[in-house]
Amino acid sequence: CFCRVLKFWxxxxxxxxxxxxxxxxxxxxxxxxxxxxxxxxxxxxxxRKANIFVSLLIDVALGMLLMSWLYRKNRIGHLxxxxxxxxxxxxxxLQDLLQWLMGAPAGLKMNxxxxxxxxRFFLYHIHLWISYIHLMSPFIEMILxxxxxxxxxxxxxxLCILSDIIALLTFHIYCFYVYxxxxxxxxxYGLSSLWxxxxxxxxxxxxxxxxxxxxxxxxxxxxxxxxxxxxxLLPTTALYYLVFTLLRLLVVIVQGLIHLLVDLIDSLPLxxxxxxxxxxxxxxxxxxxxxxxxxxxxxxxxxxxxxPLSYGSVVRTYRLPTxxxxxxxxxxxxxxxxxxxxxxYPWKHKGEKQD
Amino acid sequence: xxxxxxxxxxxxxxxxxxxRFLEELRKNVHARxxxxxxxxxxxxxxxxxLCSVCVFVLTWWYMDAGMLSPQGLFGAALVSxxxxxxxxxxxxxxxxxxxxxxxxxxxLKSTLVFxxxxxxxxxxxxxxxxxxxxxxxxxxxxxxxxxxxxxxxYGANAAxxxxxxxxxxxIFASVCLASRLPRSLHAFVMVTFAMQIFALWPMLQKKLKAxxxxxxxGVTVLFALAALVGLASVSSVGAVLFASLLxxxxxxxxxxxxxxxxxxxxxxxxxxxxxxxxxxxxxxx
Numbered sequence: 001c002f003c004r005v006l007k008f009w010x011x012x013x014x015x016x017x018x019x020x021x022x023x024x025x026x027x028x029x030x031x032x033x034x035x036x037x038x039x040x041x042x043x044x045x046x047x048r049k050a051n052i053f054v055s056l057l058i059d060v061a062l063g064m065l066l067m068s069w070l071y072r073k074n075r076i077g078h079l080x081x082x083x084x085x086x087x088x089x090x091x092x093x094l095q096d097l098l099q100w101l102m103g104a105p106a107g108l109k110m111n112x113x114x115x116x117x118x119x120r121f122f123l124y125h126i127h128l129w130i131s132y133i134h135l136m137s138p139f140i141e142m143i144l145x146x147x148x149x150x151x152x153x154x155x156x157x158x159l160c161i162l163s164d165i166i167a168l169l170t171f172h173i174y175c176f177y178v179y180x181x182x183x184x185x186x187x188x189y190g191l192s193s194l195w196x197x198x199x200x201x202x203x204x205x206x207x208x209x210x211x212x213x214x215x216x217x218x219x220x221x222x223x224x225x226x227x228x229x230x231x232x233l234l235p236t237t238a239l240y241y242l243v244f245t246l247l248r249l250l251v252v253i254v255q256g257l258i259h260l261l262v263d264l265i266d267s268l269p270l271x272x273x274x275x276x277x278x279x280x281x282x283x284x285x286x287x288x289x290x291x292x293x294x295x296x297x298x299x300x301x302x303x304x305x306x307x308p309l310s311y312g313s314v315v316r317t318y319r320l321p322t323x324x325x326x327x328x329x330x331x332x333x334x335x336x337x338x339x340x341x342x343x344x345y346p347w348k349h350k351g352e353k354q355d
Numbered sequence: 356x357x358x359x360x361x362x363x364x365x366x367x368x369x370x371x372x373x374x375r376f377l378e379e380l381r382k383n384v385h386a387r388x389x390x391x392x393x394x395x396x397x398x399x400x401x402x403x404x405l406c407s408v409c410v411f412v413l414t415w416w417y418m419d420a421g422m423l424s425p426q427g428l429f430g431a432a433l434v435s436x437x438x439x440x441x442x443x444x445x446x447x448x449x450x451x452x453x454x455x456x457x458x459x460x461x462x463l464k465s466t467l468v469f470x471x472x473x474x475x476x477x478x479x480x481x482x483x484x485x486x487x488x489x490x491x492x493x494x495x496x497x498x499x500x501x502x503x504x505x506x507x508x509y510g511a512n513a514a515x516x517x518x519x520x521x522x523x524x525x526i527f528a529s530v531c532l533a534s535r536l537p538r539s540l541h542a543f544v545m546v547t548f549a550m551q552i553f554a555l556w557p558m559l560q561k562k563l564k565a566x567x568x569x570x571x572x573g574v575t576v577l578f579a580l581a582a583l584v585g586l587a588s589v590s591s592v593g594a595v596l597f598a599s600l601l602x603x604x605x606x607x608x609x610x611x612x613x614x615x616x617x618x619x620x621x622x623x624x625x626x627x628x629x630x631x632x633x634x635x636x637x638x639x640x
Contacts, residue, residue: 109486113479198527200519217554218465220519222472224526225546229476232483 020160023262026322027154030056047272047318054271055320059154066158067151076148080141087133087169091126094172098122101243110236118240122176129172156262163258170251177248178343184241185341187230194227241341269318273311280308381623386616394609396568399575400509402605403560406575406582407552408500409597413585414548415532418541425544432548439559446566469550477543484534492531499528503553525553 030052070076101110102119151158167174196202197220202213215223275282284306292301309317337344357365357373417423440462444452484492506521529549533542563571579601587594 111482112485113482198520198523200517200523215519218468220522221469221526221550221554224523225472225476225480225530227523228527228530229479229483232487 018164019259020157020164023156023160024153026266027056027157047269048320050271051269051318051320054274055266055268056154058270059156059265060152062155063151063153063158066155067148070148070151076145077141080144083140083144084133084137088130090169091130091133091172094126095123097243098126101240110239111233114233114236118236122179125172125175156265159258159262159265163255163262166251166255166258173244173247173251177244180237180241180244181341181343184237187234187237188341191227191230191234194223194230197223198227245338263322266322267320269315269320272314272318276308276311276314281306283309283314285309285313377624379624383619383621384623386619386621389609389613389616391609391613394612395605396572397510398605398609399572400560400564402579402601403557403575404504404507404509405597405601405604406578407556408504409582409586410578411529411549411552412500413582413589415536415545416589418536418545425538425541428548429544432544432551436551436555439555443559443562446562451562470547473546474543477539477546480530480534480546481536481539481542482534484531489535492535496528496531499524499531503528507557522554525549529553 034049034053034056070079098119102115147161150161193203196210197215200212200215201210203209204211272283286307288305288307290303290305292303294300334344357367357371357375359373359375414423414428418425418428503521503525506515506517506524508516508518508521526546526549529546533545533549536542536545560571560574563574583594583598583601586597
């Protein structure tokens with residue numbers, strides 16, 4: 001019934017955006033699997049249940065360890081105290097960057113008017129962001145204290161919360177990236193269409209190809225004027241887009257690393273590995289025979305020994321399925337999207353993998 | 356007798372060469388015989404375009420030096436456009452306008468759209484190339500105007516001709532140059548003048564050429580003289596060079612063309628590829 005509540009729009013939107021909620025849902029499903037009354041049908045299901053149980057146990061144990069470390073010696077207070085100055089520092093660095101862009105960055109020739117407009121627009125956003133952070137500063141310590149309590153649910157949940165906090169703190173970078181990307185994308189499409197007009201051609205939607213076209217005089221005139229304007233304003237927009245895309249990629253990489261760690265903890269089949277270590281005869285890859293005695297007239301006596309699985313195949317076979325978020329775009333399509341200015345979301349969450 | 360077939364046994368050896376060898380060879384069947392005066396007349400189109408480019412650059416030069424005020428240029432261009440507009444219809448007695456079905460109201464709307472758009476965008480145009488060095492601007496404009504001359508539709512039916520591309524290149528060059536002028540009013544007037552001289556003037560000239568050839572020759576000569584006089588006031592070396600260029604194109608090049616026709620050596624015969632001369636569109640579904 002809880003899941004049904006989540007289907008309504010605002011909640012489901014938030015649910016899909018926060019990775020903490022995904023992780024919690026994942027663990028809930030695991031709990032359901034363990035606590036079901038059906039007996040395990042096959043060896044695989046039994047191993048999976050055992051793996052899930054051990055993984056949950058280890059997770060909660062590590063989480064408790066982290067919590068005890070955090071709540072000792074008032075570390076939460078220290079964390080809250082350093083959070084605001086760090087956010088301020090990041091905002092100041094961004095302001096310096098924008099001032100640099102509004103000047104003559106790296107000796108590139110910018111269009112002064114457009115530069116000023118874009119720079120002032122982004123600076124105003126940073127100003128709003130700093131005010132928001134300062135507004136929240138009295139409550140930060142309390143929020144962190146309560147949020148730290150959720151680490152008892154497991155280390156993975158704590159890591160997911162960290163990733164979400166990073167996403168929230170760098171929300172303004174995400175906003176800037178979206179603005180810059182949309183502007184750049186608009187410019188690129190406009191330029192390519194007007195370049196076709198410049199040569200006297202047109203994109204034929206029906207045949208999906210470029211055809212020649214005889215334009216009217218006024219269309220030609222206005223088209224060429226717009227083409228000139230867009231062409232000369234391209235370096236400015238491209239530079240802003242480049243800078244903000246690099247920042248966004250940095251944040252995305254950090255988040256990706258955290259998620260990779262969470263994935264690792266989630267999917268490692270610890271029970272199977274421990275079984276392989278201690279009782280390796282339970283996991284068999286095959287048998288081998290050894291001759292015990294071989295005498296004439298007497299029957300042959302052989303000793304059967306079990307070949308244990310290698311560690312690699314143990315991990316591969318008994319890996320727990322996760323909602324793994326690996327990059328869904330290949331390198332070439334990612335580069336193409338970056339070049340055209342389309343928004344990229346490299347770590348898209350897939351649905352749960354079915355075995 | 357020897358026959359030109361291979362399927363009958365003949366009393367001649369295999370490598371026998373008959374006297375009728377190559378009697379079906381024809382030379383220079385499609386060669387055209389040009390007349391000097393006609394070629395000179397047609398070269399007037401090239402001369403006109405060169406003079407247009409020259410006049411445009413001169414006007415920009417004067418405006419840059421401050422010798423020509425934007426209001427003066429705007430007034431002169433407006434008056435001459437109105438004259439040209441009236442002449443355009445009067446030359447063929449309104450037949451062309453009736454054929455194309457373009458009303459005066461549509462013309463007026465186009466003009467208003469141009470004027471409003473250019474006026475609205477002239478501050479943007481003014482600051483467009485502020486941070487680009489002057490040499491780059493000059494080089495780009497020169498390249499664009501050269502491209503305009505190359506791709507212009509002089510009446511020939513060649514693959515390289517593209518009137519859209521040539522007009523666009525000319526407008527691009529005019530925007531580049533206009534962004535170097537002192538104020539946005541200068542930029543607006545410059546771009547409007549470019550539009551008139553690169554888009555409207557050739558249309559009028561084509562009509563004059565078709566309807567009244569003598570008038571056309573007179574107008575071309577006057578235009579060339581005006582360009583030369585203007586150029587002379589700026590730089591006498593340039594004027595001399597330009598005059599020699601015009602003379603080469605209008606007098607010497609036709610002479611060379613006619614002389615070189617005599618050296619043509621095309622051979623035709625039954626060994627040529629077959630050409631389908633019939634209209635095949637009746638086979639299309």
